[in-house]
Amino acid sequence: MKLILSQDIVLKGVTGAYSSPAKTATHIHEAAKGRSGPPRIAFPNPVGDDKYRRSKGCLKGPFTTGINVTGSNPPVDTGAGFKLTQIEANPAGFFTDAHTVLFTAGVVRGQLA
Numbered sequence: 001m002k003l004i005l006s007q008d009i010v011l012k013g014v015t016g017a018y019s020s021p022a023k024t025a026t027h028i029h030e031a032a033k034g035r036s037g038p039p040r041i042a043f044p045n046p047v048g049d050d051k052y053r054r055s056k057g058c059l060k061g062p063f064t065t066g067i068n069v070t071g072s073n074p075p076v077d078t079g080a081g082f083k084l085t086q087i088e089a090n091p092a093g094f095f096t097d098a099h100t101v102l103f104t105a106g107v108v109r110g111q112l113a
Contacts, residue, residue, distance in 0.1 A: 003060070003061075003083075003084040003085065004058050004059070004060045005041065005058065005059045005060070005084055006057070006058045007043055007055060007056065007057060007058070007059065008054075008055075008056045009026065009043060009046050009054065009055045009056070009096075009098075010046070010052070010053070010054050011046050011048075011052075011053040011054075011098060011107075011108065012051065012052055012053075013050070013051065014046075014050065014053060014098065014100065014107050014108065015050040015100070015102065016050075016100040016101045016102040016103075016107075017100060017101050018045045018098070018099065018100055018101075019099050019100055019101040019104055020099045021066070021067060022039055022042055022065045022066045022067045023042050023064070023065060023066030024042040024043060024044060024045050024066075025045055025098055025099040025100065026042070026043040026044070026045050026046065026055065026096075026097070026098040026099075027039035027040075027041060027042050027043065027065065027096065027097060027098075028040055028041040028043075028087070028094055028095070028096050028112075029094065029095055029096070029097065030086075030093060030094055031093070031094070031095060032092065032093055033092065033095075033111045038065075038067065038069070038078040039065040039067055039078055039079070040063060040065065040078060040079050040082040040086075040094070041059065041063045041065070041079060041082065042063070042064070042065045042066065042079070043055055043059070043096075044057065045098070046098070061082070061083065061084070062079070062080070062081075063079035063080075063082050064077045064079045064080070065077055065078045065079040087112065091112040091113055092111065092112060092113060093112075094111075094112045095109055095110060095111045095112060096109070096110050096112070097109045097110070
């Protein structure tokens, strides 16, 4: 059985162009609260203007992010082999964010619960 991830991302008041070395600038990362970690899922960037941006839809694996695991040879994408059951088993171990040129570390972060 393949699980499908539905997203309805709304960003209000986010300004500036998106910026990320990944294939998009909106992700789910694997990391506990207050920590950083690798992206596991890349969402389509929300579209709109500086007042209201939205991305709505569904994703299913296999997931890719466009970022390779540090030191992997051959290169291995940080989304490779990732399963949604990992989030189900430990949602607090993941967060979602978006990156812009003004806030390269992340303009917004939401820890999953």
